[in-house]
Amino acid sequence: MPEEGTEKSRKKGFFSRLFSGLTKSRNSIGSGIERAFTSYDRIDEDFYEDLEETMIMGDIGIKATDQIMEKLRAQVKEQKIKDPGLCKGLLIHNIKEQMAVDAHAYDFEHGPSVVLVIGVNGVGKTTSVGKLAGIYRDEGKKVIIAAADTFRAAANEQLSAWAQRAGVDMIGAPEGSDPASVLFDAVQAAKARHADILLVDTAGRLHNKKNLMAELGKIDRVISREWPECMRENLIVLDGTTGQNALAQAREFNGAAHLTGIILTKMDGTAKGGIAIAIQSELGIPVKFIGVGEKMDDLQRFQPDDYVDALFGVGETQT
């Protein structure tokens, strides 16, 4: 069982990284909450206010924080909870429940499917595409990468380095060509070569640039038109350090190309990442993958329980 062994150690490595990565989150959110829960001997307005502040510090955002708090208050009242400590369990439970990923969330992995990876500049789209390619290749799937970032200097080279590392084919085009035409070619290639998954890397675009968002809409339509029977997955990549603007990003990208999930990156250094909770609560888009480092296997399926526990410092003492 050597395979199982490596799988296990890899998994352990990943979560220890998530933990080490989220140390700072824990220190800010977790310890803040810890403080809030221990320095109060009863539940009063100061207690709630302190909680609210700590959550805002975690980039969860005012609206999501309000909703979470409202629910918590109602539950505390209904269940006649008096102990601030019990509140913590309840709060964590609520957030876990909210962040739960649907059972069919990863159906697209069985293929044939097109995974469109989109987002603003510098969030880690190309790296995420490279990592996903490696993961699916390791699972024995036939993967093709489409390099539809025809704008940024050397984006093609960066992606082809990843493609080589992962050992998969890449369909590209010279800088400055129409990304939709790259997609057209890539879809034909994916069909001809019987690919399971076509991963599409796109150029970073700020969500308030109308033309670029329209371009994205066109890419999305070309896929649907050229390969109507394939499964579709549109993943937005969000930088874990991003604040409230990530909400606007998710909203706008969702408008241009219906989003099915989030890849939350750079979670090895960010203190917060609470914006994921805000987005799930406001737009109902689930986090599907989480990135905690630069190595190939530092991108994994999102585990709400581990994430929320790590965020709030639960289980730290066990490990």
Added chain:
Amino acid sequence: MAFENLSEKLNHIFRGLRGKGKLSEADVRSALREVKMALLEADVNFRVVKQFIGSVQERAVGSEVMNGLNPGQQVIKIVDEELTKLMGSEMTEISFQPGKAITVIMMCGLQGAGKTTTAAKIAAKVTKKGKKPLLAALDVYRPAAIRQLQVNGEKVGVSVFSMGDDHRPADIARAALEHAQKNHFDVVILDTAGRLQIDDEMMQELVDIKEAVDVHQTLLVVDAMTGQEAVNVAESFDQRVGIDGVILTKLDGDTRGGAALSIKAVTGKPILFVGMGEKLEDLEPFYPDRMAGRILGMGDVLTLIDKAQANLTAEDEEKSRDMASRVRKGKFDFNDYLESMKQMRRMGGLGSILGMMPGMGISREELEGQIDEKKIAHLEAMVLSMTPEERANPKLLNPQRKYRIARGSGNDIASVNRFIKQFEQMQKMMKQMGGLGGRKKHGSPFGGFGGFGGAGRKGGFPF
């Protein structure tokens, strides 16, 4: 959310308080609560917000409400001034070494902040200043990072020095400097790899580079969309490596950019430039005042406040005071009407003022459709066609005089009748409002812009 931005919220809070001359502690506290929320929504770090609110509170309580502003706007004015002060009141530039000495600039920051792009932008900028820059590729980790710098360097016509990806960055830096000396470059820009501030090994690498070569300016590149984390990033980089300035990128997005304030507050280091786009010339100087307005989410209201300040002269103030007392007595006549129109025009016309007032709850485009500046010009022409006696005493206007006014102003008699009727109604309304008393001692003709907003909705002015 019921209220889209801060000024709307503040207008709502102060709706009942329009007549006050001074800001009370309670007023300030409720206003600052909203300011606090606005700053948090803009991603300003919580600790920074708390400190900031404290200092504003101190200054705002008991301050006099300026002529032409309502209490909400007065609070905003103070907040804005303090914000601008905090962010540095003047623009700063990259400082170069004297004479022919080589200036070494090192870029650093998290992954994806935009270091490579910004390095090329700075190279382009210093070229315009008559310098000869050299870009050095020190990112030996990210695939194709060197290639990206080369392509960008080519685009801006700047040489790129690289040694591939199997040398230590500190060695590359040293070699780049030698290369620059030999080939008479006078600015060397080191493009380093993105790194996390908690990655000790990688942070040490930056320290090593600084030990290998004399770095004159270490610039931290930060994504303007960064959330609460901005403080940790800036603090760590500053403490561990030492930074001299900050560049804020991706500000062409719709982020409010609270990170700017957080970083300035914790490091005290100036923000030198802001990245405004993907083109290599899109690097702009940083204007603290504009950033303040953006963080508050109300640049337009600040512009309005500015205009009110700049355009209402002492003479205007005298007139307004006079007019206000006449309004109270119900003696508002066509001369006053003309005067208020003049004042309004000095502030950029009605459309621009209404557009700047968030309380109106209508968009600028809608406004442009609804308010016809031409129609107002017609009304003004009618007033100008009246004799001084008629303007002072509207009761003189008999049908004959009205006919003359219509002809003189190029309108038909029906429009003149409508205008005069509306004017009379307005007079009546003003008398009622005046009777309620409690108006501010020296109110503007609009009774504070907030007041004008309200009156406008009820159709106070005849347009």
